[in-house]
Amino acid sequence: MTSGTDGTAPARPTSRDVARAAGVSQAAVSLVMGDKWHGRVAAATAERVRTAARELGYRPNLAARNLRLGRTRTALLVVPALTNEFFAGVYTGAARVAARHDFGVVLYPSPDGVGQARDPFPSASAALDGILASSMAADAVTALRGDGLPLVMLDSDPAGSLGAATVNLDLADGIRQITDHLLTLGHRHFLHIASAVRSWTFDVRARELAATAARLPGTTVRTVRSALTVEDALAAAQRALHTSGETRPTAIVCDDDKLATGAYKAARRMGLRIPEHFSVTGFDDLSLATAVEPELTTVRLPAEEFGERGMAALLAVLEGRTPETDPLPVELVVRGSTAPPPRTTP
Amino acid sequence: MTSGTDGTAPARPTSRDVARAAGVSQAAVSLVMGDKWHGRVAAATAERVRTAARELGYRPNLAARNLRLGRTRTALLVVPALTNEFFAGVYTGAARVAARHDFGVVLYPSPDGVGQARDPFPSASAALDGILASSMAADAVTALRGDGLPLVMLDSDPAGSLGAATVNLDLADGIRQITDHLLTLGHRHFLHIASAVRSWTFDVRARELAATAARLPGTTVRTVRSALTVEDALAAAQRALHTSGETRPTAIVCDDDKLATGAYKAARRMGLRIPEHFSVTGFDDLSLATAVEPELTTVRLPAEEFGERGMAALLAVLEGRTPETDPLPVELVVRGSTAPPPRTTP
């Protein structure tokens, strides 16, 4: 009705248009729409305003509100790569909590992969209230802090995050559970297929594997590094398994499920069977883990809950509260890829 | 240096602060920062402004700019579920093109799954210039149009998108390639594990499978519907395969790779081997496809390129240009899960 036949675009209505339609001032509209009208505007008037707003299809202009309030209710989530199910889960959880508080989440998938983000963040294209950064290297954190925005780190070295709040999974416990499981089955010689990229999240795994295994005398851990692709893991595993001798590994501990898939393929090419000849373990519990045969023994990371906790922590920081930061428990999921080691041929 | 020891927050500098520092007016700063100063400001002055901006760490206030310009350089991407690698790829491609044009992308992962999005979009928390919507039901499209925002549909019925530009993959050709491949191998009786959710993207598959198979007399297609989970696909496949008789299927055509994984498991439980007893095909070419044994014959969807094309189309619409809309070619990837059918026991 308003912008009749003048040919121009139907021009989004503003609070002033609503005010005109309801016969009140713009301020009254703002009060009503913001639910701050109790005791300031008569109930009947408020209703008139709401009706007018509905009829005009009024939607507040976010840019104007953001400018006025000096905040945007938008957080940036920095993740290494969204095509990794784990991070997709983190996003999902974070976005869920954010939505509950009327926050939006914009993503920054660091093109350089895990732990490598450092180039300019797209704060350019989004005004932000805070940053949630996942699995990042310490120097990248410093760059982030430069923005002066509230920052919460996910899955990062608490010591290296320079005072930023940190929310973590209990990865160390996960590796401990895996290693204990394998030790209990009787394994003593481990091959660790580790990520070639160094970062806290992977260093923790290596450290804890070594420490846990060392609790029993006579154990050995051989480490080989691989890029986080199936092909590279395959090659790395093949190389490592071709050696033999007294300490030939019987269990392959992989830094994530994708690497474990590479180990499966390597074993198959060498004519070896899992778990009869080798036990294999993963980390993350992606959908891969139940797709392969035998299904993979792995550690389930509660990705969505992790994202939820991270966003909750960021919101807490934004409100001046102290975030909860004790690590989230993880769970060993025993499937068909682990079994007692073969008896050594005498 | 600016806000010395007054105890208050270090307050982000504005263009006015820069102006003061450089001894010019705020307007001059705006001209210089916007690269519109040629012929209006002396080169030396411009340099002085830039230096001042750098020293103060000036970053333009996006909210103010958005308000002034009436646009936000932000697009909304609606996807069914981000934990699906395909959509993660679409996002990645879309975000890449967007970034190239200084656009941001905010996500709306529809909680209801493929084709079901319809609840209020979080335009609430983000001011948007346009919407890119993927794999949505027609009624949801109508709801979207209600916002009055420029809209580009991905992977949707061109007829049902009510005039919105549509960018598609050539899914029909993909199914044609699969079916031809199986027919050539000698298969005549198909089991189609179809998505229980009805939407254009899946209906196309069913239609084209039927049409292609029908070109040869004596072919049969049995269809069973399943939710898009491995477990459900497993159950559906088991049910369907227990029947036998003259037209017992020898090839299982699945609507996506995840369903195919279910078929693998069903076969394994029934003591049947792939591809000796059954050929199985998927759709999407997710990482699952090469993780399973045997590796899966499937159709590769260029997810990232699809996202790129979609965002490019949206940008074209925003600039008043006509977007490119011919379907993106897809490619059959033949792996170990397909082989000639077993000879019928006489």
Added chain:
DNA sequence: AGGTTCAAGTTTTACGTATAACGTCGAGGG
């Protein structure tokens, strides 16, 4: 009657930017 209080609004201002419209000064032309 005079004062106080309260409901129910309104008027005004500020947020930071981009840009249209306006000045000013010196050089060059007629």
Added chain:
DNA sequence: CCCTCGACGTTATACGTAAAACTTGAACCT
């Protein structure tokens, strides 16, 4: 010598909202 014109800026304004400060009129108290 006046006038125009280009170079180099500046001043003023608008975008739409939220909220502080102000106004008005009636009810109530003493």
